[in-house]
Structures are given as structure tokens and as C-alpha cells.
Amino acid sequence: xxxxxxxxxxxxxxxxxxxxxxxxxxxxxxxxxxxxxxxxxxxxxxxxxxxxxxxxxxxxxxxxxxxxxxxx
Amino acid sequence: xxxxxxxxxxxxxxxxxxxxxxxxxxxxxxxxxxxxxxxxxxxxxxxxxxxxxxxxxxxxxxxxxxxxxxxxxxxxxxxxxxxxxxxxxxxxxxxxxxxxxxxxxxxxxxxxxxxxxxxxxxxxxxxxxxxxxxxxxxxxxxxxxxxxxxxxxxxxxxxxxxxxxxxxxxxxxxxxxxxxxxxxxxxxxxxxxxxxxxxxxxxxxxxxxxxxxxxxxxxxxxxxxxxxxxxxxxxxxxxxxxxxxxxxxxxxxxxxxxxxxxxxxxxxxxxxxxxxxxxxxxxxxxxxxxxxxxxxxxxxxxxxxxxxxxxxxxxxxxxxxxxxxxxxxxxxxxxxxxxxxxxxxxxxxxxxxxxxxxxxxxxxxxxxxxxxxxxxxxxxxxxxxxxxxxxxxxxxxxxxxxxxxxxxxxxxxxxxxxxxxxxxxxxxxxxxx
Numbered sequence: 469x470x471x472x473x474x475x476x477x478x479x480x481x482x483x484x485x486x487x488x489x490x491x492x493x494x495x496x497x498x499x500x501x502x503x504x505x506x507x508x509x510x511x512x513x514x515x516x517x518x519x520x521x522x523x524x525x526x527x528x529x530x531x532x533x534x535x536x537x538x539x540x
Numbered sequence: 541x542x543x544x545x546x547x548x549x550x551x552x553x554x555x556x557x558x559x560x561x562x563x564x565x566x567x568x569x570x571x572x573x574x575x576x577x578x579x580x581x582x583x584x585x586x587x588x589x590x591x592x593x594x595x596x597x598x599x600x601x602x603x604x605x606x607x608x609x610x611x612x613x614x615x616x617x618x619x620x621x622x623x624x625x626x627x628x629x630x631x632x633x634x635x636x637x638x639x640x641x642x643x644x645x646x647x648x649x650x651x652x653x654x655x656x657x658x659x660x661x662x663x664x665x666x667x668x669x670x671x672x673x674x675x676x677x678x679x680x681x682x683x684x685x686x687x688x689x690x691x692x693x694x695x696x697x698x699x700x701x702x703x704x705x706x707x708x709x710x711x712x713x714x715x716x717x718x719x720x721x722x723x724x725x726x727x728x729x730x731x732x733x734x735x736x737x738x739x740x741x742x743x744x745x746x747x748x749x750x751x752x753x754x755x756x757x758x759x760x761x762x763x764x765x766x767x768x769x770x771x772x773x774x775x776x777x778x779x780x781x782x783x784x785x786x787x788x789x790x791x792x793x794x795x796x797x798x799x800x801x802x803x804x805x806x807x808x809x810x811x812x813x814x815x816x817x818x819x820x821x822x823x824x825x826x827x828x829x830x831x832x833x834x835x836x837x838x839x840x841x842x843x844x845x846x847x848x849x850x851x852x853x854x855x856x857x858x859x860x861x862x863x864x865x866x867x868x869x870x871x872x873x874x875x876x877x878x879x880x881x882x883x884x885x886x887x888x889x890x891x892x893x894x895x896x897x898x899x900x901x902x903x904x905x906x907x908x909x910x911x912x913x914x915x916x917x918x919x920x921x922x923x924x925x926x927x928x929x930x931x932x933x934x935x936x937x938x939x940x941x942x943x944x945x946x947x948x949x950x951x952x953x954x955x956x957x958x959x960x961x962x963x964x965x966x967x968x969x970x971x972x973x
Binding site for chain 1: 630762874
């Protein structure tokens, strides 16, 4: 198993141990910089840049276009 | 488009409209009406919740072995590379429409206007002079089944000069631990039908491919200021996977010969595992966003992608008008496909081959700078939302300002170690109602 995969799985296992943040204390999470809600179209543009030029990009269940099956 | 794709594409809208017509409390197994918390002002009829627009300009310079445009050399000591120069203008429109208290629709329409060096075979043979247009219509419908469960339906089409594509998918999000965490599972199918263009530009019919994918994502609040997410996706592609008009230079006894069409295996299994952490730094009035992605597939490509973004708020408390400045850096390192070769010998032509520089071993760097002004017109209220067009679920039931908006301007530079550079200029505007 690759080392990055092991590290990621270990990270995942630590997540349930974290604190429970009550609803009234989620001020930080209300900011669009946390959720990325204002970055929808920007993310689409950047995805276009990467999936058109990197065979390892994509694989996220969305069509990439360009006539090439490299990146779907 | 194959008949089964037409049937598949028709199912999600029907399912969505059906769900939208049934009151949540009347659905089987649902004993609680949703969205009854105080302060919820969501309308019960059709309404526009937000609108986003963006215009992006890409200017690309470089060379690749797959391109026949203005090949740099016939010197046997140099690898022949054709021009990949192109520019692209991409307008994007996006909107969120609320159907009723339980159903929202996220609509996105990106359009690409491309002057093509290598995408169009005829251009590749002659010069990079033609223009291609591509348009995508994609829709995501979010159906709240109850307080903690959401059904997501995605569907859309993509049309460009040589390609027609349709996709559809289903997802389910379950919120956990008092909405501190969310898990999403989704599956999708993509069908492509495209002109079978030869490397000399002749059209010999149509070809196709099918892509099946499954994703699993988990996100959680790690602290009062930290949000983390992890996502895994597997994708299986079958059919004509190569770009039919891409060519591979050949050589005979060291001397340049002709070109032949690239050839891929007929199947490809891809795995991608990604993590993301967003940290709010209140004392610095800043946000740090970091992500890492590991990728591997049966073509023999392995990749690591690391990205970091620092967003500095320039005055103004949350919910008030303010400026922000964001700097970002991304590095992508991948190994080449097993069958990649810049030149093949005519005495030993492999069954699978490519000279496409996108499938080569390279490292790509990207730096970016963005300035954004955010404006707000009303105090906070309670809001529910899922992350549009992303498999990663977002935490919902957040207090957010209503009637907000932004306008931004960004510049980025992307460069690859195998001779490709892209400058991107983008500007965006968004408004929530």
C-alpha cells in the first residue's frame, strides 16, 4: 500500500475523536472562505485548466470534454 | 447517442420533479417536517437564490509530441514536437434555484471558445487557426429527505465540434454528530460519442466510450475553526480512450519517418484519494486552505498533487463589506503512462503507444493571486446548502449573511517541466438573493 494512502487512512481514523462544535459556535464556518460557496465558477475554470493538461486529473465523475478519454 | 443513455438522462429530472411535488412529511419513513427551525425564511415556491458569472481567459504556449502543427525539427537527434499554442475564452454562468423548501437545483453552463492547435485534426495538419466552441449544461438537484439526509441527482450534457457527451449520477448525504460531520456516497455514468477523426483529418465514422464512477466523501469539523474532508473516487473507463487524431512520431534506424495514430488500452481503472483542510485564523484575520491528492491508474500513471492557499481579509468583520487577497501555490507531479514514448521505431511498433505530453512524466507548478471585494446587505439568518457540483459534502445549517455578493479579479501562471506554459486571467461576480 502506498505511503500517501496509509497516511490518509490514519488521518481519517483520527477524525471521529475531534470536538463537537455546537451550532451557536460556528461563526468561522459561516464564512464563504471556509465553504467555498463563492468559488463555484472559479473551481470550474481551474478544473478545466488541469483536466485538459494532466492525465492524472479528473476522475471525479464529471465529463471533461476535449474529445479525449484521458481525464473523465 | 445510444438509446440507453437517452433513457438514463431522462430519469433524473423525472425523479427530481416527483420528489419536489411530494411534501417532505408525506414521504415514507419521514416523521418530521424539515426546516422548522426558527429564523428559517426559505420560500416555499420557485425562487432564485444565487447567481454567479465568470469570464476566464487562458493563453497557452508550448509544444507536444502528439501535435503535428509546425513541428520544430526533423533533426534525428531531437524529439519532434508540434505546437500546442492556443487561447481559450471561457464564460460560465451558474445559478441556484429553489423549487420549494426541500428541493434546490444548481445549474451551471460553461462555454469554451478555443482556437485550437492540436484539438482539431485539420488544424493540426495545417495551422492553429480555426475556432472550436464547446458548451456544457450540468444540473445538480438537492432533495432534502429530512433534517440530516439529502438525495443528490446530477445530470447534464456536453457538446463540442467532435464530441457529444451525457452524464447522470445519484448521491446521498447523511449528516452525523449534530451536523458536525457529513458523509456522501455517489455514483455516476458518463457516455461519450465522438467523430472518429484520423490523423490526416479524415472522418471515418463515430466511436464511443463509457465511464462509470463511484465516490465516497467524509467531512468533519475538527475544531471551532477547522474543517477537514477526505474523498475517494474510483473510475472505470471502457471504449476508445485515445484521442483519435493524436499522432506518434516514428523513426527508422534513427532517421525521422512518418507518424502513426496513438493507441490506448481499451480499459482504464483510476483511483484518486484526496484530503482537504481549511483553517480559520481569527487572530490574523485569515484563512489557510491546504489539500493533497494521490492518484494511480492502470495506465501506470501515479501522481501527487499538493495545494496551499492563504486568504488574507483586509479589514471588515464577517458579514460586512470587505476586501480579501488570496495567494496560492499548487504542485502536481506525475509519472508517465507505461506506453508513453516520444518516438517509436518503425521496426517495433507497440500495440499501445502515445506521444501526448499530457501523459508524460512531468512536474507542474501553478501560482496565483486573486483580489476580491465582498458586499453584504442584510443580517444573518439560517441557511441550508450542499456543496454544488462537488462530491465533498459541506456542513449545513450555518448562519450566513443573506443578500451578499462578490466581485473578483485573478491572475495565475501554470508551467510544466515538459514545455507548456499557461497564463490565466479571470474575473467573477456573484450575488445571493
